[in-house]
Amino acid sequence: MRQSQLFTKTRKEAPADEAAKNAQLLIRAGYIAKEMAGVYSYLPLGLRVVEKIKQIVREEMNAIAGQELIMTALQRKELWESTGRWDDEVVDVWFKSSLKAGGEVGFGWSHEEPIGEMMKGYISSYKDLPISVYQFQTKLRNEMRAKSGVMRGREFVMKDMYSFCADEESHLTYYESTKPAYMKVFERLGIGDDTFVTFAAGGAFTKFSHEFQTICEAGEDITYINKEKGIAINEEVLNDETLESLGITREELTETKTAEVGNIFNFGQQKAEDLGLMVKNKDGESIPVWMGSYGIGITRLVGVLVEKFADEKGIVWPEAVAPFKVHLVGLNSDDAEVKDFTDGIYLSLKEKGVEVLYDDRDLRAGEKFADSDLIGLPYRIVVSRKTKEEGKFEVVTRASGEVRLLTEEELYNDFDNDSNT
RNA sequence: CGGGGCGUAGCAUAGUGGUAGUGUUCUCGGUUUGGGACCGAGUGGUCCGAGUUCGAUUCUCGGCGCCCCGACCA
Numbered sequence: 001m002r003q004s005q006l007f008t009k010t011r012k013e014a015p016a017d018e019a020a021k022n023a024q025l026l027i028r029a030g031y032i033a034k035e036m037a038g039v040y041s042y043l044p045l046g047l048r049v050v051e052k053i054k055q056i057v058r059e060e061m062n063a064i065a066g067q068e069l070i071m072t073a074l075q076r077k078e079l080w081e082s083t084g085r086w087d088d089e090v091v092d093v094w095f096k097s098s099l100k101a102g103g104e105v106g107f108g109w110s111h112e113e114p115i116g117e118m119m120k121g122y123i124s125s126y127k128d129l130p131i132s133v134y135q136f137q138t139k140l141r142n143e144m145r146a147k148s149g150v151m152r153g154r155e156f157v158m159k160d161m162y163s164f165c166a167d168e169e170s171h172l173t174y175y176e177s178t179k180p181a182y183m184k185v186f187e188r189l190g191i192g193d194d195t196f197v198t199f200a201a202g203g204a205f206t207k208f209s210h211e212f213q214t215i216c217e218a219g220e221d222i223t224y225i226n227k228e229k230g231i232a233i234n235e236e237v238l239n240d241e242t243l244e245s246l247g248i249t250r251e252e253l254t255e256t257k258t259a260e261v262g263n264i265f266n267f268g269q270q271k272a273e274d275l276g277l278m279v280k281n282k283d284g285e286s287i288p289v290w291m292g293s294y295g296i297g298i299t300r301l302v303g304v305l306v307e308k309f310a311d312e313k314g315i316v317w318p319e320a321v322a323p324f325k326v327h328l329v330g331l332n333s334d335d336a337e338v339k340d341f342t343d344g345i346y347l348s349l350k351e352k353g354v355e356v357l358y359d360d361r362d363l364r365a366g367e368k369f370a371d372s373d374l375i376g377l378p379y380r381i382v383v384s385r386k387t388k389e390e391g392k393f394e395v396v397t398r399a400s401g402e403v404r405l406l407t408e409e410e411l412y413n414d415f416d417n418d419s420n421t
Numbered sequence: 422c423g424g425g426g427c428g429u430a431g432c433a434u435a436g437u438g439g440u441a442g443u444g445u446u447c448u449c450g451g452u453u454u455g456g457g458a459c460c461g462a463g464u465g466g467u468c469c470g471a472g473u474u475c476g477a478u479u480c481u482c483g484g485c486g487c488c489c490c491g492a493c494c495a
Contacts, residue, residue, distance in 0.1 A: 012445070012457070013433050017487050037487065085495085092422095092493070110495080144422060144493060152494085201495095220494085265495090331455065366456035373456090384455070394455095 001324070002346075003359040006030070008043050010371045020218065022303035023149025025315050029374045031302075031323075038146020038154035045375070046302070048323035050157060053298050054136050056188045056320060057159050064174075064181045066134045066161055071111050071118070073138065077104040079113050083274045093141035107140040112293055115162045116275040123289065126166035126281050130174060134161030136298060148218055151259060151303040161294040164272075166279055171290035175266050178294050182212055182262050189301065190318030191308065195261065196232035198223055199242065205268035208237065212262035212296075218307040219259030226252050259304050260297070267291040309399070315376030316399050324357040326415060327377040329369070331384035333362050342383040345393075345408075349381075354415045373398070381411065 008030030015034070018024045023040075026032045031046035042050055058068065077096075080086035086106070088094055095107040108114070115133065123129065139158050146154050161178075165171035179197055186195040194215040202209040213223045213232060222235040231248055235255075243250060272278070272288035281287050309316040319325065326349060330342035339360075346358040357377060359368050365384075372380050382394040392405040395414070406414060 009446090010457095011432060016427090016433070019488060034487095091495075093495090112495090141494085145489095145491095147489085260494095334454080364454055364456085364458070366454095366458080369456045371457085382455080386455080 001357055003357055004361050006044060006357075008045065010374055018149060020147075020149030020151070020303075020307075021310060022151060022218065022306040025306055025310055025374070026150065026302070029315055029376070031315075032150065038143060038152065040150055040153065040155075040299075042299075045323045049302055049317070049321050050298060052321040052323070053189065053301055054157075054159070057136075057185050057296055057298065060181045060185045060188075061132075061134050061159070061161060063184075064132065064177050065130075066132045068135065069133050070135045071108070071114055071137065073108050073140065075106045075108050075111075075114055077106060079117055080106060083113055085113065093143060095140050095142045108137065109139055109141045111135070111137065111160055112162070112271060113275065116271060116277050116291065119164060119289075120275075120277055123164060123277065123279055126279050129164055129166040129279065129289065130170050132161060132163040132174065134159060134294070148220065149303055151218065151300050151307075152220065153299070156300065157298040159296040159298055163290075163292040163294070164277075165290040166281065166287075168290060171266075171268075171292065175264065175292050178264055178292075179210065182264070182294075182296070185296065186212065186214070186261065188320050189305065190320060191261075191304070194308070196223065196225055196230070196258075198232040198234050198258075199237055199246070200234040200263070201236050202266070205270050206266045209263060209265045211260050213258035214261050214304055214308070215256055216259040216304050216307050217257055218303070219257050221258045221260055223256050223258040224250075224253035225256050225258075226254070259300070259307075261301055261304060262294075262296040264294045265292060267293065310376070313370075314374030317376050317378060319378045322376070322378050324355040324377050325379060326354055326356040327372045327375065327380045328356050328358045329372055329380055329382050330358065330360055331365050331368070331382065333360060335385060338383075338385045338388055341388045345381070345383055345411075348412065349415060352412055352416055379415070 010030055011028045014024035015027055018027060026046065027034065030043055031049065032040040032042055034040055077086055085091050091109070093109050096104060098104050123131065136157055136159050138155060140155055143152065143154050146152055163174050165174060183192060183195070186192045191214050196213050198211040198213040199208045200211040211234060213221060223232050224235065224238055225232045226248060229248065231246055233242060233253065269288035269290055271291045277289050278286040279289055305318060305321060306315055309318065328346055328349065330339065332338040333342065346356060349356045359372065376398055378398055380396040380398065387393050391407055393408065393411050395404045395406055396402070
């Protein structure tokens, strides 16, 4: 994409009403725009990042037999009343409204009830199971206090998946299979080494739920971690009983600030029982379905990645989620010959299938470099009168600052879409 | 929801009970051209409402909004 056609602009200064690094940088670089506290619009660059993350999650959920769907944002009051969760005293994050035709509706803060209810129409026998479905949904939660930029908003995108099984064994097998699937997601996002399956407060059915906590200074959680043993415990369940059951001592754990990027819940049969989601087993008896729910905070991950990898110059995207792989910075663009030459490089890269943002604006070098650093694409290729004459292109790796000089041929080989540059 | 802070131009900021200033952005002209360069000109502003006052951006009250700490986070 040509940067001259991108409607967003970078800003030198961070907005005064944002204290969080992720929001400051994302706004300055033109990825997001603030609508109100805890509510952000995703602009062209930001949307590309969100879609990249979604695609990685999608691939890994599909790999464990997840079927994608999308549910509604509007939800029925009566359904939530049937499980006792319409009451504001019980669920304090409801946004509610009323229909002009009469009746009340809620805005989806979770989809456990609606998905279970809907599944009644499709599940009646153990032969129908197991089933796992997931969606990417904008969740609306009336948080008392939004904070930390995109990490704790009132409106955010989440992947939520729900599993339905006919017996405990397949249910637990599926539940366990989501852990490595989740870890693959986080590895692909470049935060695998810093993300831990964490014991956390569970639901009514199980002693623990499992969270996926990523080491992050801007996170809201405190997690006690032992990297060697791969054990992590949320402080909310850190007690003698927990330590003993996990065979570890307090001294072996390190207190760490983390951000919750995912969580999985084992509902057992309780949720289905509440909803009346039953199947016939082999003996012809009606039994409640075994259910689990599995979340990943998509837009929160955007914030976590910015927080973790940004440096003093700006954002540094992991290659897997960067809106473009290459930032082609054209200098001396007032010189028609250089400009034509740079245009040619741009078209060739595009032809090779390389995702490239081409800074074709007629600006001074310093301004372009500053913007490039701020936007944070993995590789910067500089083309100027000098490089045109010498036939060498400067390639800078954003994360490391490494500078290479490549010929045009080397450049295309290096950025061939199939390579692992 | 408890506590604290803050609302001045697109953005960032200064200041004052009496015509609101600077930087940046933006527009125009010129010089520049590998790290946000320089010179000149121009556009553009006191969150909303009530009160006090001859006069309020400033003081008082209320509202709305934003940030931070705490509580909450199924």
